[in-house]
Amino acid sequence: MNFNKSAIISQIKTELTTNILPFWMTKIIDHENGGFYGAMTNDLHIHNNEPRSSTLCARILWTFAMAYRRLGNPEYLDMATRMHDYLLDVFVDKQYGGVYWTVDKTGIPVMDRKHHYAQSFAIYGLTEYYRSTNRPVALELAKELFYLLEKHAYNPIHKGYIEGSSRDWQKLDDMRLSDRDLNCRKSMNTLLHTLEGYTNLMHVWDDARLKAQHRDLIELFLQHVIHPGTYHLKLFFDDHWNSLSENISFGHDIEASWLLVEAADVQNEPVLLKRVQDIAIKIADAVHNEGFDDDGALLYESGPNGIVEDTKDWWVQAEAMVGFYNAFQISGQEYFANDMMGCWNFIREYMIDHTHGDWVKRLHRDRSVDHTRFKTGPWDCPYHHSRMCFEMLERLVK
Secondary structure, eight states: OOSOHHHHHHHHHHHIIIIIHHHHHHSSBOTTTSSBOSOBOTTOOBOTTSOEEHHHHHHHHHHHHHHHHHHOOHHHHHHHHHHHHHIIIIIBOTTTOSBOSEEOTTSOEEEOOEEHHHHHHHHHHHHHHHHHHOOHHHHHHHHHHHHHHHHHTBOTTTOSBOSEEOTTSOOOSOOOSSTTSOOOSEEHHHHHHHHHHHHHHHTTOOOHHHHHHHHHHHHHIIIIIBOTTTOOBOOEEOTTOOBOOOOEEHHHHHHHHHHHHHHHHHHTOHHHHHHHHHHHHHHHHHHHHHSBOTTSOBOSEEETTEEEEOOEEHHHHHHHHHHHHHHHHHHOOHHHHHHHHHHHHHIIIIIBOTTTSSBOSEEOTTSOBOTTSOSBSSSOOSHHHHHHHHHHHHHTTO
């Protein structure tokens, strides 16, 4: 391995505690309207008419609840509580349950549909807040969201979870999360983050149905989502698990590789864990062989005819660090550790914003900054790169 563990631990902790967390505590709070600004550019220009997403709220909540649980700074708890209360105040639908997709700066819903992806992230943030505070309202809402997903999102015939519902949990004709997605019944992205939310819920709630549904999600990935020949993740599906796209998302591949191991670990089944670990290595190998640019960064997406999107997004690099180091921990293959270090060197040189704080969220292939992408916004959050820091700080001391 071409790195010094103590040096990288120091670098990552410094990045987390002196850049990422302080930026989100001091720059994005809307003291006039409550909550957080809708969006902000790389040069810190506020776009407060951009809708505020429940997913961003839940991701900020998760970030600072985790920060408080790991580091103990009461300022992190204050920030987590602010996001917890804002989630409950403006995003929770008091009539039909669940969380809205987006609201405006005054808290009025802009898109009141119930994307199931957003419900899963609310579970993720709320359970982390409960782990950090033992405040029962967070756990009770997380349980309520679990029951709503099982009632309205779960497909008992073909299994898995559909993409979304209307405000009152009826059928939606268009269930896309964003313009880049297909309008389909099921997606890898929603399934992955439902698994992620359920994994965190299992840490605080011993429930037989939760455990069974969580385990079933793992099996769905092994049987339907992960391609048995290429070990890339299929992205979009119909009800019968027919794949609707041939594209490959390298960031989601490497993120799923370690989230699946984390999920299998909480099931406490050694045979299942070994199966998932073996698959995780194959996923990491596929990304190692196909996803890297020559500067040490992962590219975004490829298709049957090669790269279709060559940007270098912050979340992809952050997830690559965890995913490749996880593969190294399982396999002992040093090239995985070197992949992690290559990503970290790229992040330090190009993605960390030493002028305005936090990270830029997207670079072009030539490493110039894409200024059309917000620094903070509905999708531009602190959770991927803060989580990388938390994960790496824990893994590097083992």
